[in-house]
Amino acid sequence: MSNYDALYSQLVAMGQERWAEQLQATLPDKLALESTAKMAGWQSAMQSLPEIRPSRIELKENVTIGTSDDLGDINREELIALLQAFHPWRKGPYNFFGIEIDTEWRSDWKWERLLPHIQPLAGRRVLDVGCGNGYHGWRMRGAGADFVLGIDPFLLSVQQFQVMQRYLRDPQHHVIPIGIEEVPPNLACFDSVFSMGVLYHRRSPLDHLFELKGCLRPGGELILETLIVEGKRETIFMPPGRYAKMRNVWFIPSIEAMTLWLERCGFTDIGCVDTNRTSREEQRSTGWMRFESLADFLDPNDAEKTIEGHPAPLRAIFTATKL
Numbered sequence: 001m002s003n004y005d006a007l008y009s010q011l012v013a014m015g016q017e018r019w020a021e022q023l024q025a026t027l028p029d030k031l032a033l034e035s036t037a038k039m040a041g042w043q044s045a046m047q048s049l050p051e052i053r054p055s056r057i058e059l060k061e062n063v064t065i066g067t068s069d070d071l072g073d074i075n076r077e078e079l080i081a082l083l084q085a086f087h088p089w090r091k092g093p094y095n096f097f098g099i100e101i102d103t104e105w106r107s108d109w110k111w112e113r114l115l116p117h118i119q120p121l122a123g124r125r126v127l128d129v130g131c132g133n134g135y136h137g138w139r140m141r142g143a144g145a146d147f148v149l150g151i152d153p154f155l156l157s158v159q160q161f162q163v164m165q166r167y168l169r170d171p172q173h174h175v176i177p178i179g180i181e182e183v184p185p186n187l188a189c190f191d192s193v194f195s196m197g198v199l200y201h202r203r204s205p206l207d208h209l210f211e212l213k214g215c216l217r218p219g220g221e222l223i224l225e226t227l228i229v230e231g232k233r234e235t236i237f238m239p240p241g242r243y244a245k246m247r248n249v250w251f252i253p254s255i256e257a258m259t260l261w262l263e264r265c266g267f268t269d270i271g272c273v274d275t276n277r278t279s280r281e282e283q284r285s286t287g288w289m290r291f292e293s294l295a296d297f298l299d300p301n302d303a304e305k306t307i308e309g310h311p312a313p314l315r316a317i318f319t320a321t322k323l
């Protein structure tokens, strides 16, 4: 975790000394809490990862770390087994020294859908809320972002990020195990804030929007991706129980309702730049995510419905500016 020193310096450079100190004091405790059997397995796999110097790194067009030639006499199957210790791999794909980590999600497709519509990331300081294992963060660095901080409370995501970081050694990209509710209010220091796949998990979506706004500097851009439903400004769907087998889905607005929420929270230049019905090609079980996936969450007789009979997942990407 020595990489946290680089994070500390960066946050101080952004005028966030208090937050930097708070993180320095609390992150080690969070990691100490990870003394579960799973954590022991992850740590042992992490320590067994071989030293390899990647001869090639690509982050702009895809995420490629090294080539198969870099492996030399390192056993490819043993390396795959070490990576599989971090199962399930949900966000990717990664090409890791010639090993295709074929993740549950084609996260690159979402990236390609949004990239043409957002403020160019070159030179920007970015916060990615609910960043998963940092896949999009690597693409942000590939697009020229100066600094990317990803936050995600799910510890396996942070471990998977550390696997990549071990080889990429990027002092300007960090993923830390905290939720958005732990970020101090009104930091006002990020040029771009991403919240993708998080809003519908929040019981208080408007508070989430205010939290995101607080992270942005004036004039900064919010990029928000969420589940939506078809309907008018008055349409907001709350599933009575599970949604696509997920227990923690609360509010799913229509595009117009989401736009109104953003307006009421004080954002300007609001646009819905993409809508997309999630396909079984974009989210599916693979050898790297062997649990159930979208095909199991949909009605087997009607792909327009979830297994509970609700509208099937439809997602939209919004951009908005903080005044």
Ligand SMILES: Nc1ncnc2c1ncn2[C@@H]1O[C@H](C[S@+](CC[C@H]([NH3+])C(=O)[O-])CC(=O)[O-])[C@@H](O)[C@H]1O
Pocket (backbone or CB within 6 Å): 091, 107, 110, 129, 130, 131, 132, 133, 151, 152, 153, 154, 157, 178, 179, 180, 181, 195, 196, 197, 198, 201, 225
């Ligand atoms: N309170 C919270 N604060 C921060 N993160 C949270 C919180 N609660 C859950 N998460 C995290 O938010 C992520 C949501 S996934 C999107 C990943 C990526 N953004 C993607 O767009 O592919 C959902 C999806 O697959 O759509 C998970 O990694 C959670 O651990």
